Amino acid sequence: MALIVVVLHRISMLSLPNAVAVILLAAFLACITLGLAVIGFFMLWQIGAKGGHASFSGLVMALLVLGPVSVAASRHITLPTLHDVTTDVDDPPNWLEPPPFSSSWLPRSDADDPAARQAQREAYPQITGRRYEGAIDRVLLAVNAAANEAKWDLVANVGADALVDGLEEIPEPEADAEAPAPTGEADPARAPVPVPRPDTDSAWFEPLPTYALLQYRTETLILGIPQDVLVRLSEEEETTFVDLRAATRDGNHDLGLNAELINGFLRDLDVRLLGIAGG
Template sequence: MTVRYERPVSHAAYRGQKMALLSFFVALLSWGAHRFGFLSTPYYIAIAAVAALLASVGAYLALVGIAALWRRGARGGMASIKALTLSLVALVPAAVAAGLFLKLPPLYDVTSDIADPPQWLKPVSADQSWMGARLPVTTAERTAQASAYRDLTGRRYDGALDRVYTAARKVAIDNGMTITEEAGAPELTAEPEQPAAKPDDGAVPDLIDKIPIPMPRPDDVGPEVNALPPGDAYIQGERRTFLFGFRQDIVIRLREEAETTLVDIRVEARYGHHDLGTGADFIRDYLRALDAELLGIAGD
C-alpha cells in the first residue's frame, strides 16, 4: 500500500501575497499621481498611509506563511517571499518618514535667519484638508530650529548687490526653483532714463502739455501693505522635492551692508505641519551651490 504525503497549504501566505500586491499598486499609482501633479499632498499622504497599512497586513501574513513552512512544510514559501518584497514598496517610505517625524522637530517653516526671517512677497495659502489649519510660526519653534539645525546660517559675500543677485537667481533656477515674484532687483531700482530734450525751434508749445495733473493728498494715501525694508532685494518661488514631489515655497533675501551682501533664505512646506527636514536640506544645498558660484568673494 502506497502512502502519499499531502503537504498542507498556508492560506495566510497566499492571502498575504494578494494583500501585498494590492498595496504595491496603490502605493505606486498614488506616488505617480502626486509626483506629476494630479493628486494633492493631503490626499496622497492619506492614500500612502492606507497602502502602508495594507502592506503591513500582507507582510504579517507572509511571516505566518514562512512560519508554517518551517514548522509543517506547508506550501506558500514563494508566495510569502513575493509578499514581503512587494510590501517594501509601501513600507520603506513610511518607515523612513516615521523615523524623520520622530527624530526632527515638527517644523514646516525654516530659515537661515531666525531673528529676522525674510518676508514673503506674496504669501502662499493652500487647503490643508484633513491635516488641519496651520498656526503662525512661534518663537519656541524658531528656538527648536536653532537647536536642531545649528548649521543653517546666512552667507555674507564681499561683492555688490547686483553681482550677488544675479548669482543667487541663477543658482535658484539651477536647483529647481520656479521664480514667481521678485522685488528690489538692481535692474528694477535703476533710475528711469530721462527723455532727450527737444530742440527749441521757437514754436509756441501746445497748451495741453501744461495742464496740471491732480495728485492725491498725503492724508489720502493709505499705508503700504506688507512693506519691505528699503534696499533689500527678494526672490520668491516654489519647487518640488525630487523623489516624492512635495511642494515648497521659497523666498531669498539679499541685503547690502557696508560693501558686502548678506544672503538669507526661508523655505516653507506648502502642506502639513512637518517638512521632515526637506526645508533644511534645500537651504544647505542652495547655500553650498551659491558659495561655489561666488567662489572667491565669500566673507567671514
C-alpha cells in the same frame, strides 16, 4: 496602491493630504502582508506547507512600501515639527506672495511661533545666512544662476529688476538683409547726424537698490511636494548678506526637506562665489 498614489500626486491629480492618507492605508495593508508572509515562512519551515513563493512575493511588496514609510516616520519622530525654516530666526524675510494653503485633515500651526523658531535654532544650528565680500548685483547674478540650475520658478521679486538691468550681455545686432553692399563711396543719406552731448555732470542718476527679495516656487524631485522659497539680499557697505526662507504648503512637518533645500542652495552659492564668502 502606493505607487498609483505617488504617480497621481506627481502629475497634480491628487492633493498631498489625500495622497498621505492613501499611503498610510497602503502601509497598514503592507504591515498585514508582512505578518502573513512571516507566518507563511514559519509554516514552511515547521511543516513544509506550500506557499513559499507567495510569502516571498508578499514580503518584497510589503518592504517596498514600508521602507520609504519607515524613513519618513523616523524623520517625523527625530526632527522637530516644522514646516517653515529660515536662516534668520530673529527677523525672517516676509513673503511677497503668501503661499497658498488649503485646510485638510493634516494639522497646521503658525510658522512664526516663538516655540517653533526656538525648535529650529536647536535642531538646525547650521542654518545661517551668508555674508559675501561683493556688491549686491554680483551676488544677485549668482543667485539667479543657482535658481535657474535648480529649475525654480520665479513668482515675484522686489528690487531685483533694477539690479539686473544692464548686467546681461547685449546681443549682437542682426545684419540688415536689405542693406546695399558697400561700394567704398560715402552715402550722404546714411551720414551720422550730430547730437548734443548729454550733460552728465548735472544729471541725476537714481542709485541702485541695496535690498532685494526674490520668491520662487519649486517641488521635490520624486514625490513632487511643493515648496516656496524666499531669498533676501541686503547690501551693507562692501558686503552682501543673503538670507533664505523655505516652506512646505501642506501639513505641519516638512520631514527636514526645507533645511536640506536651504543647505543645498547655500553650498551651490558658495561655490559660485568662491573666495568672497564670509560668516
